[in-house]
Amino acid sequence: MRILLANDDGIHAPGIAALAKRFSMEHEVFIVAPSSNRSGASSSITVAVPLALEKSESEDLPSKVAYGLAGSPVDCVLCGINGEHIPDVDVVISGINDGPNVGTDVIFSGTCGAARYASMMGIPGIALSVDCNSYRDPDDKSDDLYYDSMADFACKNLSKLIGLCGERKKYGDRYIYDCFVNVNSPCLKEYKGVRFTTPCLRRYFDRIVLEKNSDGNMVSKCIGEAKVFSHGDETADFRATESGYVSVSAVYTEVAAMDLRGMENSFIL
Numbered sequence: 001m002r003i004l005l006a007n008d009d010g011i012h013a014p015g016i017a018a019l020a021k022r023f024s025m026e027h028e029v030f031i032v033a034p035s036s037n038r039s040g041a042s043s044s045i046t047v048a049v050p051l052a053l054e055k056s057e058s059e060d061l062p063s064k065v066a067y068g069l070a071g072s073p074v075d076c077v078l079c080g081i082n083g084e085h086i087p088d089v090d091v092v093i094s095g096i097n098d099g100p101n102v103g104t105d106v107i108f109s110g111t112c113g114a115a116r117y118a119s120m121m122g123i124p125g126i127a128l129s130v131d132c133n134s135y136r137d138p139d140d141k142s143d144d145l146y147y148d149s150m151a152d153f154a155c156k157n158l159s160k161l162i163g164l165c166g167e168r169k170k171y172g173d174r175y176i177y178d179c180f181v182n183v184n185s186p187c188l189k190e191y192k193g194v195r196f197t198t199p200c201l202r203r204y205f206d207r208i209v210l211e212k213n214s215d216g217n218m219v220s221k222c223i224g225e226a227k228v229f230s231h232g233d234e235t236a237d238f239r240a241t242e243s244g245y246v247s248v249s250a251v252y253t254e255v256a257a258m259d260l261r262g263m264e265n266s267f268i269l
Contacts, residue, residue, distance in 0.1 A: 001027045001028070001090040002028045002030065002087060002088065003023055003027050003029050003030065003092075004030050004032065004077070004081065004086065004093070005030070006031075006076040006080065006092060006094045006114045007034070007094055007097065007114070008039050008072075008094075008109070008114065009097060010033060010034050010036050011035060011058075011066065011067075011068040013098065015096030015130070015145075016031065017147075018147035018148050018150070018151040019093060019095065019096060019147075019154070020061045020062050020066070021062055021148075022152055024062040024063060025155075026155065028064055029063040029064060030064050030087075030089060031056070031065070031066035032053075032066075032077070032080040033068060033069070034068070034069060034071065035054065038073055040109070041073055041110035042108050043113035043116060043117060044110075045074045046071050046072060046075050051070045051071040051075060051079075052069070053068075053069050053079065054067065056068055065086065067085070073110040074110075074114055076114065077114045077125075081121060081123060090162075091123060091124045091162055092114065092115060092123050092125050092126070093128065094115045094125065096147050097111040097128065097130065098132065100130075100132070100133060100134065100238070101127060101184060102131065102199065102202070102230065102241065102247065103202040103230060103232065103236070104200075104202035106251060109129075111127045111128070111129060112251070114127070115127035115180040115182070116180045119178075119253040121175075122176055122177065123177075124162045124177055124181075125177070125253075126162070126165075126183065127180065127182045128154055128185075130145045130146065130147065130185055130186075131184050131185065131241040131242075132187055134242045135242050140188075144189075146187055146189050149188065149189055149190070149191070153246060161181050161248070164181045164250045165178065165181060166250070178250075178252065178253060179253055180250075181248065181251075182250075182251050183248050183249075184237060184246070186242070186246075191244065191245060191246050192245050193245050193246070195245045195248070196248055197236060197237040197247045197249050198237065198249060199232075199249055200232030201231040203228070204228055206222050206227075207223045208221070208222055209221045
């Protein structure tokens, strides 16, 4: 297969290098990734602004060709699937992210934003993340995030993961997949197994600090304090990773909304 790799941690991140190394053994690999870290970029896209595209010759990125783009993860996918510099690809794989993308994280995640955009454009999108805050082998004293384990899992199960994106549907002259696939793993060299999961509810408790610059202007800074609380039943994604299992979720590509038909007459005009 022809595979486009993207991420939000940047082209020099170890997660995308692990993917390039593993997938290039069996597939044609092409890379377009942000030239710098764009974590939390969600599905942002840059409109009507030229973005620098620089070819990468790094030995850590075995591939047909690799580019760093001065844009968001979605910009990278758009550049990779619509640009003439890369042939048509069969799947877009985003990651491997340094940190979990479970539950509500999917809304903010640039890793998931890239995978979702691919499915919106009619190409299966798969997001991969390592939950560095989850289960670890108590006898393992290393700080390795085991990107290689996740890359190997994704490569061996690529066809199954693509199948979870659902049906490729045509709307006018465009195609779209029902879902993109969100995969999270614990920090393990060998996983206990795989669980199909649903996104949990996450609550974040970041702190905002207001500071005054030397010029007298105020700035606002979000201070991440790693205070996150997850809620969900036994099918929740975070429960899989905290138990040593790989979490696999199929997340709807298009937005969903409550059916409000029949309530129109409740408005006051």
